[in-house]
Amino acid sequence: MSTVLRERQGSVLLVTLNRPEALNAFNAELHRELSDAWHEAGDSQIRAVVLTGSGRGFCAGADLNAPPASGALGHSTLRHALNANTLAMAALDKPVIAAVNGAAAGAGLSLACAADIRIASSGAKFVPAFVDIGLVPDAGGSWFITRLLGYARAFSWLASNRRLGAEEAREWGLVSEVLAPERLLGHALEMAEQLATKPGLAVGLTKRLLAQAARNSLAEQLEAEVTLQNLAVLDPDRARARAAMLEKLGRRSIP
Known part of the structure; x- marks a missing residue:
């Protein structure tokens, strides 16, 4: 049985962590298959991604029943x-929506926080988990959670390990919406489809701009806007969208 399911729904890729018996905790196979999913998500035909978990959990982090890694093996x-x-997930030039259907703990919390948008089931729980087993946040958790x-x-929450x-x-x-469990995935897919149908390169380039904003000065960010706006303007789909807007508004000029 595959530990990560991939399903294309038009221009949206649905990625489902699929170890429900272990609350979708990471093991070596899941790591490998999740890497394959991000590779598929890079296909130009895919314009948005939804990430969720099967069963009762989103992702419980590292599988504590697996043999413990230490030293160089743990670092590797x-x-x-x-x-x-x-x-790989952060580098995608398309939006990633995490539909958090249950517990997101440890590295599973980090995974959810790496998404561009998070929506949650009313039964979802967010648990840092690291400090109570003598570890520091990893998988990008310290970076994403501090920014969010x-x-x-972020420090108070991560150090206390309070269940949220x-x-x-x-x-x-931390999440933008909370929905009934039966509505979560459908709503996430609708959101993804709406983003996927936006014209040209605008959504992906906006994601890139916002990622740069955290480290750029104002002058650097203004220059980045100029550079990426040039890319956006040159995309053929943008020209079609502009023409459609002109026709809709009945005007002769639009930026």
């Missing part, structure tokens, strides 16, 4: 499996 797993998947919540709240329910996660801004 972190660098070449967890970190490689985080970087700010330093003070879906509604509180929404209040904090």
Whole structure:
């Protein structure tokens, strides 16, 4: 049985972590198959991705029933499996929506926070988990959570390991919406389809711009906007969208 299911729905790729008996915890096979999913997501025909979990959980992090990794072996797993998947996901020039259907803990929390948009089932739980087993956040958790919540709240939460329910996660801004479990996946796919149908390169380039904004000065960001706007303008689909807007508005000029 595949540990990661991939299903194309038009220009949307649905990626489902599929170890429900282990709350979709990471093992070596899941790492490999998730890497394959990000590779498929890079296909130009795919314009948005939805990531979710099967069964009761989104992802419980590392599988604690697997043989413990230590020393160089542990470093290798972190660098070449967890970190490689985080970087591959973040590098996609298309939106990734995490539909958090259940518990997201440890590296599974990091995975959810690496998505561009997070929506949650009313039964979802968000649990840092790291400190209670003597570990620090990994798989990008320290980077993404600090940017999502700010330093003070991120540190307090990660250091305390407090379980966060879906509604509180929404209040904090960790997720944008909370839905009934039966509505979660359908809504995520609808959101993805809406983003996938936006014309040209605009959505992917906007994602790239926002990623750069955190490290750029104002002058650097203004220059980045000029560079990426040139790419956006030159895409043929943008010209078609502009013409359609002109016809709709009955005007002779539009930026």
